[in-house]
């Protein structure tokens with residue numbers, strides 16, 4: 780009987796709380812939480828502005844970036860980015876491994892064309908670690924063979 784009364788009391792208190800607050804939880808993913816303007820969430824690349832220089836790949840301290848594709852030879856006429864820089868490589872894959880990335884932002888700072896940037900979006904959760912490697916070129920979660928160690 781005592782337990783039953785304490786349960787009724789609990790329900791009563793809960794009802795009163797619910798009257799005071801319309802919602803007690805954030806309804807993810809329908810209600811977005813506030814994202815601070817300086818937040819670093821998802822790395823994106825505007826490929827029409829990317830020269831394929833690989834500077835981002837070279838400076839990444841955790842080797843989270845992997846770029847592959849043919850480098851244009853010195854004798855070839857190089858295409859240009861939308862902002863007029865020479866494109867030195869035809870990028871086929873541009874992968875970020877979020878299991879390695881520490882969000883230091885060094886790659887974004889090093890990018891000479893400013894095509895690499897952070898966006899206020901979230902990467903999707905993955906069942907396996909390999910699912911955290913995302914090819915920005917295709918936006919498909921596809922681990923490059925041999926890239927994951």
Ligand code: SF4
Nearest residue numbers: 839880881883884886
């Ligand atoms: S934010 Fe840092 S760790 Fe992540 S990919 Fe860029 S340089 Fe690498």
Ligand code: SF4
Nearest residue numbers: 829830832833835890
């Ligand atoms: S540093 Fe910038 S321009 Fe160079 S490959 Fe990376 S994203 Fe492209």
